[in-house]
Amino acid sequence: MIELVIGVDVGGTNTVFGFVDRDGNIYAKGSIPTQKHSDPHYFLAELHDAIQSAASTISVGYSLHGIGFGAPNGNYYNGNVEFAPNLPWKGNVNLVQIFKQYYDLPIFLTNDANAAAIGEMVYGGAKDMKHFIMITLGTGLGSGIVVDGKMVYGHDGNAGEIGHTTVYPDGRQCNCGRIGCLETYVSAPGVVRTASEVMARSNVPSVLREIPYKDLTSKKIHEAALTGDAVAMEVFELTGKVLGMKLADTVAYTRPEAFFLFGGLAQSGDLLLIPTKKYMEHYMLHVYKGKVKIRISDLDAGNAAILGASALVWDEMK
């Protein structure tokens, strides 16, 4: 009899789920569209149906121990998804409470970056670490902080928003309403903004000059950098500088053993990692120098969201 849990990742477009064992093996998977229902009750009813039909495909004997949700603006303390701008439901929605009608199992929920951190701790490179920080790089920059082997949720569940701390007080405008947030520099759109600035500042030729701003993507800039495009390479250097500066500051808060980078931009590997390490070391307080690791997440990118959500349950059971 294999012990399994269900991990559910609620994304802006699709909601994916899987049945996962303690080692991160996935026994069944499925997905439903997130935007179809403006009433979360219908959304969860459809999710329940999809889970039941996936369950019927599992050919081994298993026991089910709980369900973990990763969702934007998910609050671990109360099970609410709180005013998530990219989801079709308004205000606070208590996914955990609603979903309990279908399952007599423990159900947990947290935000996607925290779920990724717990995934790294349960299945990935942070297995033996007590203090580490996960940085997720996508449309925004999310973070999950682990101290003494426990997720830091803070007084009301909203801790760990490093993407919305200031790098340059007179810097770029952020969607959150603040100025100079880390996320405006280190994220997929942040990299595009940096490319636009670099092109304005220099006269260096670049393939990026042939692409309108609205069509520029971090992927195109990555591809240009791989061909040696000087502007694109400068963009990664500057992105690593800003991230390295902020990680140097971040060490002074909770002194993690390591940072893990996850998500689209992290796939750029050394292009991002080398300048990030260099500038983190340069800007770090002397007592920390040479002691803090930066790693790309060990989690399989295709399944990481499901794994992170499922890890919530294993972490609770430990």
Added chain:
Amino acid sequence: MIELVIGVDVGGTNTVFGFVDRDGNIYAKGSIPTQKHSDPHYFLAELHDAIQSAASTISVGYSLHGIGFGAPNGNYYNGNVEFAPNLPWKGNVNLVQIFKQYYDLPIFLTNDANAAAIGEMVYGGAKDMKHFIMITLGTGLGSGIVVDGKMVYGHDGNAGEIGHTTVYPDGRQCNCGRIGCLETYVSAPGVVRTASEVMARSNVPSVLREIPYKDLTSKKIHEAALTGDAVAMEVFELTGKVLGMKLADTVAYTRPEAFFLFGGLAQSGDLLLIPTKKYMEHYMLHVYKGKVKIRISDLDAGNAAILGASALVWDEMK
């Protein structure tokens, strides 16, 4: 039979100690000079003698449960004072190990800002809080971060150095070798630097213009502000702005319920508190707005160092 512990605060000039009960009442106190011995063994022998003679003045029956040390660069994990620039001993000195020859009691050590945080948690305004941050304002800016009712020490004991995180990347030079550290703005010398800048920038008359830079102190600037001196008042506004900006960022890490300010500059009360609150609210991410308190420490300033060190023991016993 009263239960007591000993709190010892190792300062740059004097080392003070006291016998303290669970409520923070002090039954005997004493002090020795810190700089007399370059060998820490002699220093601790003298400390032991002074403690014994203070003990003989206690007229009630008591049991002794442990000793707590607060010291600059004190490391909780290993009991070392690590390369403290203002103490007469070189390198790493294991105060806990050496002092164990005198007492068959648990002995704990941490840095002074962490001790202040634990003091606030055991005796002061943070008694019922699980998540808060202590900011100590003196020659430098120290900090102690509490998450889930526990001090955050991090991977190697050096967590909580918010004074050495960046406010302005092209800002002031810090003694630590970095540029733009919070401590270069928000500390006694930081306030003097700000006064000097404000006098340079404006033509507003001020009594501070009659004092040479080397004789300017935060106390004189405070006194001038109380008389309505426009330059001095601007200095507190700007100091509160920088502190408020940084506290706004800090909330995004561990989402504390409150910040506590302690030390000389915190005695300025509303002069510092009002602008700090205003700017923290202004710069904070929307989900945190209106929810985080800033308070002046409840601890009696004259005994706070002893209380903080003694609290370490009670905190371990809880």
